[in-house]
Amino acid sequence: MFRRLVVCLLACWVGGALAQEITADEIIRKAMDHYRGLSSYSEMSMTIHRPDWERTMTMRAWTEGDKHTLVRVIEPKKDAGNGTLSVDGNMWTYTPKINRVIKIPSSMMSQSWLGSDFSNKDVSKDTNIIDQYDHSLLEHYEQAGHTVYVIQSIPHEEAAVVWGKEILWVRDDWVLLEQQFWDQDGALVKTLKALEIAPMGGRNVAAVMRMSNQDKPDEWTELRTSAVEFDLELPANQFTLSNLRNPRE
Numbered sequence: 001m002f003r004r005l006v007v008c009l010l011a012c013w014v015g016g017a018l019a020q021e022i023t024a025d026e027i028i029r030k031a032m033d034h035y036r037g038l039s040s041y042s043e044m045s046m047t048i049h050r051p052d053w054e055r056t057m058t059m060r061a062w063t064e065g066d067k068h069t070l071v072r073v074i075e076p077k078k079d080a081g082n083g084t085l086s087v088d089g090n091m092w093t094y095t096p097k098i099n100r101v102i103k104i105p106s107s108m109m110s111q112s113w114l115g116s117d118f119s120n121k122d123v124s125k126d127t128n129i130i131d132q133y134d135h136s137l138l139e140h141y142e143q144a145g146h147t148v149y150v151i152q153s154i155p156h157e158e159a160a161v162v163w164g165k166e167i168l169w170v171r172d173d174w175v176l177l178e179q180q181f182w183d184q185d186g187a188l189v190k191t192l193k194a195l196e197i198a199p200m201g202g203r204n205v206a207a208v209m210r211m212s213n214q215d216k217p218d219e220w221t222e223l224r225t226s227a228v229e230f231d232l233e234l235p236a237n238q239f240t241l242s243n244l245r246n247p248r249e
Helices: 002-021 024-036 120-124 241-245
Strands: 039-050 053-064 068-075 083-087 090-095 100-104 133-143 146-155 165-171 176-182 188-200 203-213 216-230
Touching: 024 039, 024 133, 024 146, 024 165, 024 176, 024 203, 068 120, 083 120, 083 241, 090 241, 100 241, 133 165, 188 216
Parallel strands: none
Antiparallel strands: 039 053, 039 216, 053 068, 068 083, 083 090, 090 100, 133 146, 146 165, 165 176, 176 188, 188 203, 203 216
16 A cells, blocks of 8 residues: 555656656647648548538648648538648638639738638648747646646737737647637637547547637637648648649649
């Protein structure tokens, strides 16, 4: 009995020590690297829910490094071919119906993407939270056999960002469990939550995530990933305006 107690106490002490060794900056970096990998390809569906209607689109997405993202709508037929390209903080959209590529100005990066609760910046998977925010570890706790870290991220005074702060819950396998977005007045605006976690592409990922608005709880957008691959070789022209307009995959 005494030996068992000593083992338990030692395990708790070691777990606490390990949790203290890692910094908030490292946790944020690991979480960002985890869902992007060196490169990635994913298949997903996005459901936009409103009190009086609901619609779903299926999409494919590619990422490379921190600054390259391409998302293309596959279904429904009326939306097929719509694409969004993000490169080094710049974003373009392509609409087949008008056969036109449009550059999104920085002033519109916080606007809704395809009528969803995700913003253009959310879709770009921009990782400027790593460099433009100061991170602090608020707490850590055990949940379902994992350590969960709670990080508060406050933007640098000169950072050109919308939010006054963000709070993130990151599991010790680097899955992002929740991300809260607070405005400059200290009010919670929207929350991204992982509803389902599953093994895909050789790692645990948030298979179902929901973005919801704090003031409109009956409105939300759900992103459901059905397949994902990491660290694959992508064509050299994958993240170009030419490929955005005329896909070759």
